[in-house]
Each structure stands twice: as structure tokens, then as C-alpha cells.
Amino acid sequence: MPDVARIIGRTHWLIRSGNEGLTTVARFENGGMRRRLQYFMTRTKSKTAPAQRRPLGHESLEQRIVLDATGLEGNPYTPDLDLSAIATQEVVAGDTLTLDLLTAGGTISDPDGEGNESGDTFRFMLDPDVPDDTPTGATITSDGVLTWTPTESQLGTFEIVIIVVDEGSPVLADAETITVVVSSANASPEVDLNGSEEGTGYAASFTEGDDPVTIVDDENLTVSDEDNTELVSASIIITNASDGEDEVLSVDTTDTNISAEFDESTNTLTLTGADTLENYQKVLRTLTYENTSASPTEGDRTIEVLVRDGDAVSDAAVSTVTVSGENTTPEVDLNGETDGQNSTATFVEGAGAVSIVDASMTVVDADNDNLDIAVITISNLMDGDAELLAVDTTGTNITAGYNNANGVLTLSGSDTVANYQQVLRTLTYNNTSDDPSTDPRAILVIVSDGANYSTIRTSTISITTANDAPAFADLETQTAYVGEEMVVVVTASDVDSSDTLTFSLDTSNSPASATITQTGANTAEIRWTPGASDEGNSVGFAVLVSDDGTPVMSDNLEFSAMVNAARPTVDLNGDSEGTGFLVSFIENDFAVPLAEPDVAITTDSSTTITSATVTITNFSDGTAEVLAADTTGTSITASYDDTTGILSLTGVDTIANYQSVIASLSYQNTSEDPTAGDRAIEVVVNDGVVDSLPATATVTVFAINDVPDLTLPAPYDAPETPVEVTEFTTVSFTATGTDLDHTADELQFLIDSDDSGLPDGAAIPTITNPGGVFSWTPDATGTYSFRILLVDSEGDVDQELVTFTVVDDTTAPTVVTAPSGDLTGSIGSLTVTFSEAMGSAAFDIGNYTLEIVGGTNDGTVVSFVDLTQVSDTSVTLNLATDLAIESYELTLDNSLIDDLAENLLTGDNTFDFAVLGT
Incomplete structure (x- = not known):
């Protein structure tokens, strides 16, 4: 029989049984009209011979029918089978489907049954085309009862062809289809990546450089199976992986029987091992995606998740991961093949410049061919303009500029990564000072591709100098107090900072109980506690210092101490060791205390x-630094001088009240750029006889670096609205840069024109440092954007975009000034000024003619010897000798002289004047 598509609709069939098991069939389309009449027969019972179709013989059928426009003679109406009311049938494999078509809603109509004495008898049959139109095993009774027991190999949806024939003469037929859905007896497992949300899918996003991202709902993902408590495997597949082995799926199988293996070649993660639904659910909730490519392919990844129970596999649940790229930061490695990315070098005084990077240092950028800028900074410039950084830019498009005021070498200009690497490999340091500081120099190197700056890399330079003798700093007579340890700091210096100094006491000329301890490279502390017998005496000390140079050099110091009676004490930490107090202050914090609540004051007198005096000994931030105390309930008055950093407490009061007030001391700093470091705040009390020894509260101030702020004036501050300028007309404005933590000299303006859209060879803008004056004379029409950068000395950056639309210059130039009227004095040249920037013809001496007018020399041409271009809008015409007393006419060739946009000169082009003499 024909396939389903040929049976459905309004096609009717005339069927006859023939010899040798053949069924003859005639098909009529267009409701039985005689056009497109086809006859053929199909073998239905032979199992050995293939199906055949051949034209029917006239003797078998054609002689029995007569065709006209109304139908078939003897049986003019075909049966009409309608099964549209029968719903889709569902059956489980192994179960039997029994369906009475007429009881289930099917109908048959045939006009032959009305007024026809014999009437028509209807008989049902199935399409003999097995298994294409009739599934194997399906049967139907002549009165329309369909029976079928599908197997597990017959899962899916079937369109079964039902044929009804009448018993008229000739026999006519109609065919329709019913739908049967066969499901497995074993229920498939199910996986839902989003839990209770609609559908079974999930959406996630991954951005280049991110850690692995979870690509399912890690709290609500569900795994279920109606007839199994365990699963045996799962497959997670990136169906459209674009970045090969850089795309990775992973899960956590801890505490389960599940094993996970990711195949990079197929981008498939396979989970195996029989385990509970709960454990497969637990593992799948940890499913993550990662892309380690430095330049990942952007777009959606379709990741299919399927689970298996050993008998059936679930439908695929899809996680859609949107992959976004990021511009990769360039990288600098100053020591090349050696471990780490930083480098070291040694500079020897007087030996000349030294290379401060490895010859194999590298610069790489995973997704850019060019770099735009490199900044190399001596971060701790010690010897001013004696310190120099230099590179060799030969053979590149890179420009090098060194600012010896701040120790910054800037390399600018778009060029290849390889050329920037070539230039940076030539980086050298030199110091021309006769007494260079020996502090190691930290040379910071950073590069940019126009979008991102690399991580700062550091070349540390050690400085070696010649040996000189150490020298003590002068020391005045000291004051000591009975029973109180005297601490005297002696200081020696050595221009050779690499030398190690050693301090010692001359015991023959110092008290026997005195000790000396070296506290730093150049300092030592002498400690001595005088007894009652020393009161009123001047006691002498002798100190020695020597270096470890060749030869060893030394110096000596003698001083004396006057011993006075004992004085009061103040202890800021009460019961704790020592008398001091430590606290930290972070920029923008509230005030911090300077003492413990159990402050102790003692006096014997x-x-x-x-009174008491509280002093910020290293007052650094002016009025931003504030000391305060609470004197409530006492006779004490507090007065703070914010110009000196001194808080004065006055008024005779009990020791207890002074202890209470000093315990309430606090420090505050309101600066937005506080000087970082320790503040030594000394507290001294006076008992009416003598001041106490200072007790010190140390406040460590931490500053937070602020990002610079770049501002462009209107209308240049709105890149979405390009500023219209005329070609060849200079546009200029001043960008403003501020930074709470840096001076103007520590800020640098830069212009990034790499992505401006300018054509090759077009003029590019400039910007001044310092000052931030932007200037550009465009020579190409179109819309262009430039990125202005403001960089501070610590590498923090602010940037703004400025956009211009350059339009054609259609304004013709005119002469603004030319010689005219009566001139006196020696006239050896003539100056002409134009209204705008001019083309080359304006600076061609051949386009100017000077002629005497009137008198005996009328018509005489006076020659110019040459022409001086004063600016792009002004020329000076130079004469061989001063002009004689005559009347003249200067003519400009306005057929050739034009501006840069090739607009010819308009307006007056002849100018009359007279020379009257001196």
C-alpha cells in the first residue's frame, strides 16, 4: 500500500482481490474526478518476492467502470471515514492496546446507503505496508477493533493508517490515520538543572579570567527516577566547544561511589559508578565550567546533561553558558629565563651606566599585537637629576622621554610587542653624583596595550660607593636625674652607606655603670642611671665609632651630663610594661585613644x-591633626594649638584628676592625604618643681592611596556628542588633573590614539606635561575618538574619552594684513598675514609680485630675494635692498594661493602703498 502521506486527505481507494494473492487498487484524487486516475496492484502475501507495482489490465478492472464528472457508474459515492474525534492513544510496551474505532468516536458515511436497495457493507483493514504504515503486530477486525501489543523495540510515536472499504460495485475505499504513543515499561530517569523553576535548563555566564563557575542551580537541581533508586552513569557534554582543551567541566565526587573523568578531546565529562539518586544529585550540583583560554571564543556554550539507570537514559537537560572575553593584561618579566619576574643589578659609583634588566627579559600580550606606552619610574629618587634612565629606540616607532625631576622614563607610540621588548632590553641606570645615596633603588616598569596596564615589575639597584671615615654628630651637655635612667642617642654618619659602623664606650673616661647599645646603622644609645651621690655633679663620657672599610676609619665624641634631683613620672599604660602606649590610626577613622584608663602619675615633691603638655613631636599634617582631652569635673583647662600640635593642660589639681584627664587623651587626623608613619606624641607633667620624663604614645598613621581625577571641560566631556571641528583648524583645551595624594608633578597626562579611527599618516593630538593642554590640528574628515589618561606615580589611572567630528573646510582664506598706506623708515621686507592656515602655494615666492606704480619707473618689477614662513598663516617677503621712495602695488596670485583645504584666496589680492622715506 502507499505511504501515509499518500493516503490521508480526500484520496479514495477502489480495491479488488485478484489472482495469486494480489490486491488491485485504484486511487482517485480530487474526490473521484477522473483526472489523475491511477491503477496499480501490490503483492501482499508473498514473503519471497519483492513488492511490485504494475498497471492493471483492462480485463481486471477498467472494463467494469465508467468515468464521468459525477463519479463511478453503479457506485457513485465513496465512503467517508472520519477518525478526527479519536484522541492520541498511549500504551506501555508489553501492554495490549484494544481500540474500537467506532465506539471511540470514529464515523463512516456513504450516500449509497440512502435510497439504494442493496445498500453498502463496510469493512476495516490496515495498510499492508508493514512496518512503514502499519507497525508489526497490529491487527484490526472487519468491524473496526484495533489490537496491538508493542514491544520495547517499538518505542515512540506511530501514525497508523486505517482503511475502510464498501461492498459496492465497484468497491470504493477511504483512509485516515490515528496516533499511538508507545512508552517504555521502564521509566526513564529525569534531571532538572534548575529545580522548581520552569523547564529543566539553566543559564550561567563565564568571563575570561574567572574562576570555574557553577552552571546548575547548586541548591535546587534534582535527579529522579520513578522505578529506580540508583543511577549507573551520567554524561555532561559541551556540544559546541570552541576552545578545545581550554574548556573544562568538573564536579566534586567526595564521599560517593561515583568516578568522574573529563575527556578533553570530546569535551565530555563522564560520571560512572552505581550510586544513589541523592549522590548523583549531590555531585551534579557541583558541576562547574571553566575556560582557561587567554582569548576565549565569545558566545553561548550548550552543555547537555544526561543520566542513566542501566535501562534507560534521561532526556538531555541543557545548561547554556554565555562566555565573554576580557582584554588580557600585558605581562613583563624583567629577568627572562630566571625564576620570578623582577630583576636586580649593582651600580658602582663612577663606573658608568649599568643594564638593569636581563638580556632575555620578555614582554608578552596574549591578545594584542601592539603596545601603546611603557612607564619606567625610579620610585625612590634620592639624588635628583644625577640619576638617569635611558633606552635605545633605534629601528622602532617608539619615542623615549625622561623627566629627571621625578625619575620617570616614558616610552610612547603604538608599536609591536616585540619592539617594546627590544627597547626595554636596553634599559640602563646611571648616577653621576660624587656622593650617591646607597639606598637600593626600586625601578618600577609597567606597560599598557591601551586598555590595561601590566602588573608593576621591579628592578632593584644596589649602589656601591668609595670608603670614607665616619663622623659623629655634635652633642650638647646632657641633663640627668637621680634614679632615672638617662638615655643619650649618639649619631655618626658615613657617606659610604654600605659600611657597617660599630660604637663603643671609652670605659676609662665614662661612668663604670654606663652601657652602650647600637640601635641602628648610624646610631647607638648610651644608658646610665645616676645615684644620689651624683646629684649636682657633671659626669663625663667618651664614645668611639669605627667602620669596616679598608682601611678602618674612626671618630670619637666626648660629652658631659649634669645630674639633677629626681623628677615626677607619668605612665600611659598603667600596669603594663614601660610607660608608653601604641595605637594605629587609619585615614578617615574616628579619633583614637592615647592612653590606657589606668594612667599612673607619681611625684616625690x-x-x-x-600642668601637663601633650606634644605631637613630628607634627606632619598641620591643622588636620588634632589632640583632645575631657576635663569635665576638674579644675583643669585644655587648650590645643593646631599650628604647633601642642595640647596644654593647666590648673593646679589632684594627681587623680590629672590621671583621669590624661586617660581621656585622643588623636584625630582629618587629612584626605595624611602623612603615613608613626606620630610620637609626648606627655609631660609638671609638679610645680620640674617636668617629668616624657611618656610617649606612638600613633601609627596609615594612608590610603586615592585614584587621580581627570576632568575635561565642556563640551569635550561628552563623548557621546562629538565636538564638531573644521579640518585644518586647531582645537585646544586644558584637561584638569587632581589627586589627593600626589602633586601635579607626580601626575602624567597621556593620549591613547590607537583606536581613534584615524587613517594612517593623519595628524595626531598632543598633550602637555605638566599642564594638560590638549592640541590637535586635524587633517582628515570623519569622526575620531581619543582616550586621555592621567597616571599617578603609583600607577593608578583615570581616563576620559573625547570625540570629534571633523568636517570639510569650505571657507576661503582672505588677507588679514598686508602693506598699505604710507610707510616710513627702512623697508627691507613686507609681511602678509592670512585668515587661516595656508597651503604650500602661499609660501612660494613666485606667487607674489611687487611693481612700482606711477612716476618715471612706472611698471618696474621689484624682485624678492626669498620668503620666510613666519607661521602657517603668515609670510615675510624679503628684499635685496630697502625700497626706494616710490608708490608700489603688491599682487598675490589668487589663482594659485589656497588654504590647506585647497580653497583659493578670495577678497583683495592687490595692495597699494607708498614709501615716504625716514
Whole structure:
């Protein structure tokens, strides 16, 4: 029989049984009209011979029918089978489907049954085309009862062809289809990546450089199976992986029987091992995606998740991961093949410039061929303009500029990564000072591709100098107090900072109980506690210092200490060791305390205290630094001088009250750029006789670096609205850069024109440092954008975009000034000024003619010897000798003289004047 598509619709069939098991069939389309009448027969019972179709003989059928426009003679109406009311049938493999078509809603109509004495008898049959139109095993009774027991190999949706024939003469037929869905007896497992949300899919995003991202709902993903408590495997497949082995799927199988293996060649993660639904759910909730490519292919990845219970596999649940790229930061490695990315070098005084990077240092950028800028900075410039950085830019498009005021070498100009690497490999340091500081120099190197700056790399330079003798700093007579340890700091210096200094006491000329301890490279502390017998005496000390140079050099120092009676004490930390107090202050914090609540004051001379002084000894931030105390309930008055950093407490009061007030001391710093480091805040009390030894509260101030702020004036601050300028007309404005933490000299303006859209060879803008004056004379029409950068000395950057639309210059130039009227004096040249920038013809001496007018020399041409271009808008015409007393006419050739846009000169082109003499 024909396939389903040929049976459905309004096609009717006339069927006859023939000899040798053949069924003859005639098909009529267009409701039985005689056009497109086809006869053929199909073998239905032979199992050995293939199906055949051949034209029917006239004797078998054609002689029995007569065709006209109304139908078939003897049986003019075909049966009409309608199964549209029968719903889709569902059956489980192994179960039997029994369906009575007429009871289930099917109908048959045939006009032959009305007024026809014999009437028509209807008989049902199935399409003999097995298994294409009739599934194997399906049967139907002549009165329309369909029976079928599908197997597990017959899962899916079937369109079964039902044929009804009448018993008229000739026999006519109609065919329709019913739908049967066969499902497995074993229920498939199911996986839902989003839990209770609609559908089974999930959406996630991954951005280049991210850590692995979870690509399912890690709290609500579900795995279920109606007839199994375990699964045996799962497959997770990136169906459209674009970046090969850089795309990775992973899960966490901890505490399960599940094993995970990721195949990079197929981008498939396979989970194996029989385990509970709960454990497969637990593992799948940890599913992550990662892309390690430095330049990943952007777009969606379709990731299919399927689970298996050993008998059936789930439908695929899809996680869609949107992959986005990021511009990769360039990288600098100053020591090349050696471990790490930083380098070291040694500079020897007087030996000349030294290379400060390895010869194999590298610069790489994974997704850019060119770099735009490199900044090399001596971060701790010690010897001013004696320190120099230099490179060799030969053979490149890179421009090098060194600022010896701040130790910054800038390399600018778009050029290949290889050329930037070539230039940076020539980086050298030199110091021309006769007494260079020996502090190691930290040379910071950073490069940019126009979008991102690399991580700062550091070349550390050690400085070696010649040996000189150390020298003590002068020391005045000291004051000591009975029972109180005297601490005297002696300081020696050595221009050779690499030398190690050693301090010692001359015991023959110093008290026996005195000690000396070296506290730093150039300092030592002498400690001595005088006894009662020393009161009123001047006690002498002798100190020695020597270096470890060749030869060893030394110096000596003698001083004396006057011993006075004992004085009061103040202890800021009470019961704790020592008398000091430590606290930290972070920029923008609230005030911090300067003492513990159990402050202790002692004195042998009085029961009261007369005053106290609290001093910021290294007052750094002016009025931003504030000391305060609470004097409530006391006779004490507090007064703070914000110009000196001194808080004065005055008024005779009990020791207890002074202790209470000093315990309330606080420090605040309101600066937005506080000087970082320790503040030594000394507290001294006076008992009416003598001041106490200072007790010190140390406040460590931490500053937070602020990003610079770049501002462009209107209308240049709105890149979405390009500023219209005329070709060859200079546009200029001043960008403003501020930074709470840096001076103007520590800020640098830069212009990135790499992605401006300018054609090759077009004029590019400039910007001044310092000042930030932007200037550009465009010579190409179109819309262009430039990125202005403001970089501080620590590498922080702010940037703004400025956009211009350059339009054609259609304005013709005119002469603004030319010689005219009566001139006196010696006239050896003539100056002409134009209204705008001019083309080359304006600077061609041949386009100017000077002629005497009137008198005996009328018509005489005076020659110019040459022409001086004063600017792009002005020329000076030079004469061989001063002009004689005559009347003249200067003529400009306005057929040739034009501006840069080739607009010819308009307006007056002849100018009359007279020379009257001196």
C-alpha cells in the first residue's frame, strides 16, 4: 500500500482481490474526478518476492467502470471515514492496546446507503505496508477493533493508517490515520538543572579570567527516577566547544561511589559508578565550567546533561553558558629565563651606566599585537637629576622621554610587542653624583596595550660607593636625674652607606655603670642611671665609632651630663610594661585613644600637678591633626594649638584628676592625604618643681592611596556628542588633573590614539606635561575618538574619552594684513598675514609680485630675494635692498594661493602703498 502521506486527505481507494494473492487498487484524487486516475496492484502475501507495482489490465478492472464528472457508474459515492474525534492513544510496551474505532468516536458515511436497495457493507483493514504504515503486530477486525501489543523495540510515536472499504460495485475505499504513543515499561530517569523553576535548563555566564563557575542551580537541581533508586552513569557534554582543551567541566565526587573523568578531546565529562539518586544529585550540583583560554571564543556554550539507570537514559537537560572575553593584561618579566619576574643589578659609583634588566627579559600580550606606552619610574629618587634612565629606540616607532625631576622614563607610540621588548632590553641606570645615596633603588616598569596596564615589575639597584671615615654628630651637655635612667642617642654618619659602623664606650673616661647599645646603622644609645651621690655633679663620657672599610676609619665624641634631683613620672599604660602606649590610626577613622584608663602619675615633691603638655613631636599634617582631652569635673583647662600640635593642660589639681584627664587623651587626623608613619606624641607633667620624663604614645598613621581625577571641560566631556571641528583648524583645551595624594608633578597626562579611527599618516593630538593642554590640528574628515589618561606615580589611572567630528573646510582664506598706506623708515621686507592656515602655494615666492606704480619707473618689477614662513598663516617677503621712495602695488596670485583645504584666496589680492622715506 502507499505511504501515509499518500493516503490521508480526500484520496479514495477502489480495491479488488485478484489472482495469486494480489490486491488491485485504484486511487482517485480530487474526490473521484477522473483526472489523475491511477491503477496499480501490490503483492501482499508473498514473503519471497519483492513488492511490485504494475498497471492493471483492462480485463481486471477498467472494463467494469465508467468515468464521468459525477463519479463511478453503479457506485457513485465513496465512503467517508472520519477518525478526527479519536484522541492520541498511549500504551506501555508489553501492554495490549484494544481500540474500537467506532465506539471511540470514529464515523463512516456513504450516500449509497440512502435510497439504494442493496445498500453498502463496510469493512476495516490496515495498510499492508508493514512496518512503514502499519507497525508489526497490529491487527484490526472487519468491524473496526484495533489490537496491538508493542514491544520495547517499538518505542515512540506511530501514525497508523486505517482503511475502510464498501461492498459496492465497484468497491470504493477511504483512509485516515490515528496516533499511538508507545512508552517504555521502564521509566526513564529525569534531571532538572534548575529545580522548581520552569523547564529543566539553566543559564550561567563565564568571563575570561574567572574562576570555574557553577552552571546548575547548586541548591535546587534534582535527579529522579520513578522505578529506580540508583543511577549507573551520567554524561555532561559541551556540544559546541570552541576552545578545545581550554574548556573544562568538573564536579566534586567526595564521599560517593561515583568516578568522574573529563575527556578533553570530546569535551565530555563522564560520571560512572552505581550510586544513589541523592549522590548523583549531590555531585551534579557541583558541576562547574571553566575556560582557561587567554582569548576565549565569545558566545553561548550548550552543555547537555544526561543520566542513566542501566535501562534507560534521561532526556538531555541543557545548561547554556554565555562566555565573554576580557582584554588580557600585558605581562613583563624583567629577568627572562630566571625564576620570578623582577630583576636586580649593582651600580658602582663612577663606573658608568649599568643594564638593569636581563638580556632575555620578555614582554608578552596574549591578545594584542601592539603596545601603546611603557612607564619606567625610579620610585625612590634620592639624588635628583644625577640619576638617569635611558633606552635605545633605534629601528622602532617608539619615542623615549625622561623627566629627571621625578625619575620617570616614558616610552610612547603604538608599536609591536616585540619592539617594546627590544627597547626595554636596553634599559640602563646611571648616577653621576660624587656622593650617591646607597639606598637600593626600586625601578618600577609597567606597560599598557591601551586598555590595561601590566602588573608593576621591579628592578632593584644596589649602589656601591668609595670608603670614607665616619663622623659623629655634635652633642650638647646632657641633663640627668637621680634614679632615672638617662638615655643619650649618639649619631655618626658615613657617606659610604654600605659600611657597617660599630660604637663603643671609652670605659676609662665614662661612668663604670654606663652601657652602650647600637640601635641602628648610624646610631647607638648610651644608658646610665645616676645615684644620689651624683646629684649636682657633671659626669663625663667618651664614645668611639669605627667602620669596616679598608682601611678602618674612626671618630670619637666626648660629652658631659649634669645630674639633677629626681623628677615626677607619668605612665600611659598603667600596669603594663614601660610607660608608653601604641595605637594605629587609619585615614578617615574616628579619633583614637592615647592612653590606657589606668594612667599612673607619681611625684616625690608634691601631692598635686600644676600642668601637663601633650606634644605631637613630628607634627606632619598641620591643622588636620588634632589632640583632645575631657576635663569635665576638674579644675583643669585644655587648650590645643593646631599650628604647633601642642595640647596644654593647666590648673593646679589632684594627681587623680590629672590621671583621669590624661586617660581621656585622643588623636584625630582629618587629612584626605595624611602623612603615613608613626606620630610620637609626648606627655609631660609638671609638679610645680620640674617636668617629668616624657611618656610617649606612638600613633601609627596609615594612608590610603586615592585614584587621580581627570576632568575635561565642556563640551569635550561628552563623548557621546562629538565636538564638531573644521579640518585644518586647531582645537585646544586644558584637561584638569587632581589627586589627593600626589602633586601635579607626580601626575602624567597621556593620549591613547590607537583606536581613534584615524587613517594612517593623519595628524595626531598632543598633550602637555605638566599642564594638560590638549592640541590637535586635524587633517582628515570623519569622526575620531581619543582616550586621555592621567597616571599617578603609583600607577593608578583615570581616563576620559573625547570625540570629534571633523568636517570639510569650505571657507576661503582672505588677507588679514598686508602693506598699505604710507610707510616710513627702512623697508627691507613686507609681511602678509592670512585668515587661516595656508597651503604650500602661499609660501612660494613666485606667487607674489611687487611693481612700482606711477612716476618715471612706472611698471618696474621689484624682485624678492626669498620668503620666510613666519607661521602657517603668515609670510615675510624679503628684499635685496630697502625700497626706494616710490608708490608700489603688491599682487598675490589668487589663482594659485589656497588654504590647506585647497580653497583659493578670495577678497583683495592687490595692495597699494607708498614709501615716504625716514
